[in-house]
Each structure stands twice: as structure tokens, then as C-alpha cells.
Amino acid sequence: MEPARLTVLAGPTAVGKGTVSADLRKRYPQVWLSVSATTRKARPGEIEGVHYHFASADEFARMVADHELLEWAVVHGRHWYGTPRAAVEERLAEGVPALLEIDLAGARQVRATMPEARFIFLAPPSWEELVRRLVGRGTEDAEERERRLATAKVELAAADEFDHVVINDDVQRATDEIVSLMGITPHS
């Protein structure tokens, strides 16, 4: 069995990474999606090992100390999230195509630890469309709108750090392009 290659899917806030991952999980069950470790508490309906690996701060710290995480970060200064390395390496060794859906900072960390991975940037169909999704329904004040636009601008500027850019104009089309980049024949 030839080892598979890790695929990292990242992109700006609000581009639709979660929706694309959900579509991929449904239509391409042969792709293994990485399950993150987190120190936040499980919400109702969330299952250990399926949605997240729930860990205490002590357990998370031990994983960091033992270099068991491919990347890790604190989100909103509150909870830690990380990608367990062993599960990813086991799937790849078994020849199972593995996908990691992650934010931009995480993708840059994975490049440091696993540079041979395939890095895909999920991009909005246009700047205007991303602004529309980010700025939303006009409920934000001017400062919040400014902040979100700055986020979008900087995140979009990171696109050319990636091996491939996939436009999320249509969820199923974007998913099919991603699996095609992973060497899987997309459903026609």
C-alpha cells in the first residue's frame, strides 16, 4: 500500500470551509477527516472522537509537551484546539486519503511540520461576495465592519502561499475539485 499524502484545506473566515467539509464527508466517505483535540466542553449532541477529542488543559499540555500535535492554537484567548499527529500519520500509512480543515495560522504551522502536504486555499467567488458574507446583515457598527474587512483582506492575501486555489462558487463543484486534486475521481 502506497502511503497517502495529507491534504490541508484552509481559507479566509466565512468562505464556507465547514460546508465544503460536510459535503465531502457525505459524498466521499473514503476520505478521512481529521478530528481536532480541544479543551472546550462538549456541546449537546457532540460525540467524543467524532466531532472532537475533548481534553482537559492538563491532557492538552501533555500532548503539546510530547509533540503529539501537528499544530495548535488558542482561539479567542479561551480554548485550545490542535490536530493530533498520530491519527493523521496512521491513516496516511494505511494509504487512506486524509484531509485537515483548518484556519490559516494552523495551515502555516502544518507546513513547518509536514511540508510535503498538499495545501489548498478555498477562496470566495469574489471579494464582494466575501464582504457580503462577512459584513452580514448590517447589524455591525462601523468599527466591527472595518475589522472584518481588514481580516478578509489580509486572509485573502495569503492565497499564494498555497499549492492550489479552489473557488467556492458552488459547494458540490468545489468539493469535486478538491477530491480531484487529492487523486480521487469526482462523482459526475
Added chain:
Amino acid sequence: MEPARLTVLAGPTAVGKGTVSADLRKRYPQVWLSVSATTRKARPGEIEGVHYHFASADEFARMVADHELLEWAVVHGRHWYGTPRAAVEERLAEGVPALLEIDLAGARQVRATMPEARFIFLAPPSWEELVRRLVGRGTEDAEERERRLATAKVELAAADEFDHVVINDDVQRATDEIVSLMGITPHS
């Protein structure tokens, strides 16, 4: 002139990186400290090019797109910060010892882009002392205290990713150890 080596100083929240940097700036003016770029507005008394390089979101995005930043991140979801690569490389080429004071996530990014740098972890004298500095004056509620302890545990666990660990038991002693690691004879 032999090129110098970049030194990266990182460590957990509240360990005293800023105090050590200030002491180093005062007593060892031959060390060049990197000046970060940021999208936040200048505060009264802050000088462009001394405290920060103040940039618009457009300018910051251009620097990201042109790979002009050694590392960059959004802080508290509000403002972007980054380390301009050119100034660091110019100082090093001139043989000037350069120091970058940065958070843990930034240090891991610099390792990806400049693995030949010297990575120093500034550590508290003890776990109890860090907890004391983090948890503070008993004004936080239980959840906030829990959150800060989790942060400290995970950040401390990252120490062995670094080349050297310097204990911040006494600011001047810690500074002297850092410059000594940089190949500079400390003041006796």
C-alpha cells in the same frame, strides 16, 4: 563582516518578555530589536518606526501577499501584527545581532521561515509564580481563572520546542544570559 544569527525570544503570557526586552534595549544598545508592523492605530506617544510600523489593512495585506512578513497573526480578532522580513535580514547581513520578541505562535512561524534562528524560551521561576502573575489580584471569576491557568499550562509545555530556556528569576540576570547566548559578553 560575518552575518549574524537571528535570536527569537518567546515565552508564556505574563512571563515578563517586555520587561526583559526593555532592559536589554537600555543596557545593550548594540542589539537591534525588531519593530513589528501593525494595523492598530498609534497610541499617544508612540512613534512610527520606533514602537511600531503602523499600516492600513491594505498595506498589511500587500505585505502578506508579497511575503514581506516573517510571521503574522491577528490578535484578539481585532488587529494584525507581523514582523517585516527585510529589516531583519538587513541587520543580520550587516553582522548586527538582531532580536525578535514574540509570542509562541509567532515563534513557530519563524521556525518555518528561518529555521537557522536561535530560539530562546523565557520561563517563569516556578509554576506557582506564573500562576500568581496570571491569576493576579483575585478580581477574576472562576471561569477566567481556569482559562488563564489552562493558557499557562499549555504555553509552558512548549518550552522544549526551543533551543534554550532562560529563567526570568531576575530581569538583569535573565537579560545577561540572553545576550551571552547571543555571543555578547554580558556586563559584570
